[in-house]
Amino acid sequence: MRRPFDPSLYLVTDTALCRPRPVADVVRAAVAGGVTTVQVRDKTASRRELLALTRAVQAALADRPDVALWVNDAVDVALLAGADGVHLGQDDLPPAEVRALLGPGRLLGFSVSSAAELDVARALPAGTVDLVGIGPVWSTPTKPDAGAALGPDGVGALADTACAGGFTTVAIGGIDADRAGEVAATGVDGVCVVSAICAAADPEEAARALRESIGAAR
């Protein structure tokens, strides 16, 4: 039995963009402003550093059990920290294998950038993957290795298929407050942001603006 979570505004952390502020401080402010779900991502951190970072974010969310905490890629770190979920890219460990390690209780997310990649998730046994992250909507400097931009129409088409497969859907890539409404209108369950919050002078205000944009589009 997996925990319910609200994917409406999904923050993926970027340690470098948060500097000089600690990631946990940015997360705390962002959640105060309306972020509903948080994924700790730091591809340059050692596993030891990532575990410490995850625990710091977890501590910042201690009074917000409604906000699900995901760890990018690092299944071992997620297990040690007791995170709510793991998010996997196409180069990370295969979702079916990770589900076996995680057991039935934790959330599993999976990034898809095409119909073919979504088909991989759809071919897995039910209950393997909970959430698919669809992107990039637009190209983004925070993930230069991401595939070609799908645009809102491309995201909407994948989201329809994913929704029919029973997945929760979020869109990611180049989304800011100006564009969040357009993305929400494609039918995804949530909007993911990195720099729109991590690089914002006021992360709480940035989250609030994103929530307003999403709310207005629905």
Place this chain on the structure above:
Amino acid sequence: MRRPFDPSLYLVTDTALCRPRPVADVVRAAVAGGVTTVQVRDKTASRRELLALTRAVQAALADRPDVALWVNDAVDVALLAGADGVHLGQDDLPPAEVRALLGPGRLLGFSVSSAAELDVARALPAGTVDLVGIGPVWSTPTKPDAGAALGPDGVGALADTACAGGFTTVAIGGIDADRAGEVAATGVDGVCVVSAICAAADPEEAARALRESIGAAR
């Protein structure tokens, strides 16, 4: 209850040095030549690639259950592959936490380059760490971020302390057949090599020469 293993000649794989040969082919030849223990290490591989590499090496060792298989750093990969052990560096996840993930049955190794780092291992509850890798004996191009060279005398001093603490000891760093005897004479239980086998034109012959050098010194 942990499996017994023979640390005498411990091969750490390097994918780049093995090229164009598959790592698994080099491992198979090295074991035929006398390697007793194998650690899969590839710091540049994705976790998905590392899992595939580990399974390929495991398949190459299918008829050699006496040869323990370790995975460097990646606890999740070790668990998924069912490897015999995990080897951790100082920047990897903390040994006590990894032991909790691994359960009591798997082997755990830990790299130390100084008395202070060895003290960290000694301060852990008994049964947390099984093996300490002491090094670098000499500086080595395969691990440019390793600390200052300890030399055989420095290795011997750490090995004595580690042995008294109940750890199996291996030495690593710049060891080739010419130097393996000198290292074995320091009192370590085993000698680790990377390039002496992975970069050898004939890995089987290289392993045999190393074993002879170690045997002559004992």
